[in-house]
Amino acid sequence: MNDLILNDKTIFQICINLNDDIEELKKSRKKLLDLNSDWSYFCIQSQEQFNQIMIEQFKYSNNEFENKIYNLFDSVPEVLLYGQKCRKAKDLDEREKVHEVCKLVSQTDIFRLAMIYKFGGLYFDLSSQLVIDIESSFSKYNCCLVRSDKEVRTSMLYAKKNNNIVKKILSSSIDKVSESKREGTKIMQMSLAGPTHWTNVILNEIKQEGLEENNAKVFWENELIGWEMMSTWKRELHTPSSKNPFKKINQHWLKDY
DSSP states (O other), rough: OOTTOOOOOOEEESSSSSOOHHHHHHHHHHHHHHHTTTEEEEEEEHHHHHHHHHHIIIIIIIIIHHHHHHHHHHHHHHHHOOOOOHHHHHSSHHHHHHHHHHHHHHHHHHHHHHHHHHHEEEEEEEEEEOOOOOHHHHHSSSEEEOOOOOOBBBSSEEEEOOHHHHHHHHOOOOOHHHHHHHTTOOBBHHHSSSHHHHHHHIIIIIIIHHHHHTTTTEEEEETTTEESSSTTGGGGSSOOOSTTSSSSOOOOOOOOO
């Protein structure tokens, strides 16, 4: 990945152990890119690629804070608690498989923050739909997120490079992991760098005055036209494609545990 060239007009997505060979998804992605022809698109396709980017861009960075981001990412297997999905698994083997998925999800929570912090740009989940003109919707702000009545979503993030809001979310996760290691405790996935964590930092620590000071905008979901948290193809992401039947697919996350 030494030739990785990214900038603040890059759209990031992650497709590790998921099926993105879905016509509706591809059509939606094309609409977004057609609306934003000066933006590039970058999708992570494997855990090996994912890990390599974190090593090259953060572990070996000359920036101390970026090194701390890598240590946060690398610490997930050590500090992550076996959550409710693991406890409801039918046997030990399935419990461990679910925990591996939880670790991956937690690392993707950190990865999206890390990439947007270092490069700027836009991240959104494959399970969400976003068809907007990015410049007209977001560019007047330094950072944009979406929220529901209950939480700030981790599924969409736009920010300028080295954004203070994104740094605050990361710094808070770094502090939480340091405390966990010091006290020998574990952290739930949602609270490490997931929605519970983002919600607490944005709504309880930064608050509205801090958002205004940093020129940040938290959209209500129904306020952001062109955004859908749950796309119509979400379940298909966890179903193997007939065109690529041997690709590993994460089917655990949608189980009714």
